[in-house]
Amino acid sequence: MEVKLSQRNEKKVEEIVKILKSKDTFLITSHINIDGDAIGSELALYICLKKLNKKVQIINNDKIPSIFKFLPFSQKIKTYFMTGKKVNFDAGIILDSGSLERVGNVKEIIKKIPFIINIDHHLTNSNFGNINWINPYFSSSGEMMYFLCDKLNKIDRNQAICLYTSILYDTCGFVHRVNKYTMEIAKRLIDKKINPEKIAQKIFYEKSIKSVNLFKLALNTLKFDRKRKICIMKIPLEFYKKTKTNEEHTEGFVDFLISIKGVEVGILFKEKKNGTKVSMRSKGKIDVESVARKFDGGGHREAAGCFLENKKIDEVESLIMEELKWTEY
């Protein structure tokens, strides 16, 4: 099957390729609470630029979650705390991040970079780059990165592992935002002799006992609303303490909520020291991105989030439920 970018997208890719070839030192980064799509995209691009003999660093706000450490070159990923702001780059490439604020403390480095390339598939993107390639029709940033990497040099097996991980992760195992083009790209990546079963097991089947213990506590908070169309779960700070866990151990919890028959929206409230993080998932009838956006968050129709600073978990629950009253289904 032929997969062809539209003229507009093709032009963007060409523009980005030109810039990448013309500059020498690059920063690659992505959003806070780094995820599989962001990491896979970063690494695939990192490999591309290394092949072109460029100087490249990947620096993120957060440490890489353990489940993604199987990815090739993942040990090259640094955090801002490891590098500090005393680093200089010709260009910064920001992937999978709807705004400059979302890169967290890496913004301190970005401020000094003269040229920014912004590549993203979120519905809400503030076009903060000197070049912006934004397209919400792609399943993942990894899918966009496939086209860019393909233009830069021949995609190798390591890159295929990274890109397949991005797509698999952001589609929640080929559930959300998939179409025949996404599947065709996944097929092409599998053709690079990667093991799709192994990657899926690494991402979805490696839950730690600690995470299960946290889930057991969280299950006690499960509540339904609006004739069981909305399902919510809460993780107050004390749950992390009791189970010696952190936010990393909540991976997959919100996806469980939406897996329940009849539930249209799943919402996970996670308390933090300085506020409450909200993760929302929808089967598609309700646009959770528009709800998240009301609280300065963002995402996609089926998966969105926001962070309410200095607000307690119960207050945030009331605010979100109030906002959801206006949604119809």
Ligand code: AMP
């Ligand atoms: P999460 O609930 O963290 O898994 O995020 C679901 C989707 O919403 C992802 O595409 C995130 O990038 C996006 N998202 C989450 N939190 C925010 C936020 N505070 N601002 C913008 N987008 C967000």
Ligand code: MN
């Ligand atoms: Mn992401």
Ligand code: MN
């Ligand atoms: Mn993404």
